[in-house]
Amino acid sequence: MNLILKTFGFLFAISLFVSCGNADDDVDLNLNFGDGLGKGTPVDDCLGLDEGELVLSIQDQYTTLPGKVSIFFRVSDTNGNPVPGLQANQFTIYEQGRNDDCFNTISSSESFARISPNSQIFTNNTLLVLDLSNSVLESSLQELKMASSSFVENVMPSTSQESFQMAIYWFDGENELHLLNELTPSKEELITSINGITDNISSDPSTDLYGAVIKSTDIATDLINKTTSGDKIGAASVVIFTDGTDQASRYTEDAALKKVNEANSNISFFSIGLGSEIDTQVLMDIGKTSSVFASNKDDLEDTFNEISEKVSERANSFYLFEYCSPKRDGSGENNLAIEVNTGTRQGAVQTKFNATGFTGGCE
Structure with a gap:
């Protein structure tokens, strides 16, 4: 370098x-x-x-x-x-x-040099994208809910700020990225939505991982385009969790990775994998910014915490430096x-x- x-x-x-x-x-x-x-x-x-x-x-x-x-x-x-x-x-x-x-x-x-709050010109959005296919719902839902709530607690500011927001999406085998909670600065609202996930939320037991990657990247791109205008600058993080590989075969691996690699440079990509059925190389390619893996559901919260630290560090490495x-x-x-x-x-x-x-x- x-x-x-x-x-x-x-x-x-x-x-x-x-x-x-x-x-x-x-x-x-x-x-x-x-x-x-x-x-x-x-x-x-x-x-x-x-x-x-x-x-x-x-x-x-x-x-x-x-x-x-x-x-x-x-x-x-x-x-x-x-x-x-x-x-x-x-x-x-x-x-x-x-x-x-x-x-x-x-x-x-x-x-009078100072580091000032950058919220006046900088907007940071996070998309948490959860795999709620049948394997997760049957074996690790409670651990995922605890880990996701911890992620929200760690990433979102202690006091709500309009410049720092998060949305939560989920996917199964359907050709749709389901919205669990729209973009909000409220960590309480996000955690309430996570706690409301039930084991009958999905009606399709398959896994459309590549579709989720493509659709969440498109959403992040739209957010960047909306928040980066005039004197405003926007950045976004896409955090994808899964416990397996793409089973729906609706989209190809090449299409998903092309979408990630050609995405706006303002977008960071993180991935979290659980268990032995994941393809670690694919998840590393999807989470090109950072990837972590949990061998079992008991380690899930630790892996989410590890990624949350990286997401927070990235957002907090921007500075508004001012002097007279x-x-x-x-x-x-x-x-x-x-x-x-x-x-x-x-x-x-x-x-x-x-x-x-x-x-x-x-x-």
Whole structure:
């Protein structure tokens, strides 16, 4: 991965003829999860920063008068693993104006740097998709209900937020992805729906796994299209549980995996498998973000908890970083670099902002 990042930086520099601190345009690589810098660029060599183990992928940025700069980005390691829980004092801000040979460090305290709630621009939706075919209903329904409730408790915020919502679907052998609970920010509503599942909910004992994958991806795609507009950014997670393989044969494995692999990069895919009848390779391909397996129903809650942690980490690795710039009206476009340092790992990204209308003070 480090080699890939080096190559990306080299090709980027050649294509734009970047000299010290004078990149012409930002690159828009679309919202992604650790495979690029988003709207950012590699930091200028004049900063003398070593190649880091962390990747800051800028998703959006904007300015607010009288002088606030807001950068929305995701932090991951070079393997794409999310890095949640960072604090404002772990970031260093560098600015470069037209009269500067290189960048100047901006004091975090004097600029009132902060990590702000990102709910104003970021929407995160989770789809929990449960296999309720006959084998589950007969042998592991109670364990699945307990594990699913635990998943909801772990993923959903303690206080309801419209920016974090979840819907629950289920499938059997029918050519339909059944809705158990529509998209909601209420964990209580979701858990009530889970507790209401009975062993006679299904009338088709077969398993349409590939159909569930295709249909849930389509739903997640529609959610992304609705929530990503204007100044809003949306991300989604699809979490699929099954205790077996596709038996309905209504859709092919290739069609399901094609749907996953060609899905919007804003969508993460997770899979949970139970028992000895699953095809672990297929579930790993479906859950391309992460997959876990339980050998028996007693381990089911632990596997759901493991996935819930990964889903939460991914959602919480997005940051809205804001500070008050010392640049003023008339300074035009200025280069900006943000470095994060956890004490053991470091990373940085560069972008630019326009200071037109900037005056003293900051809200």
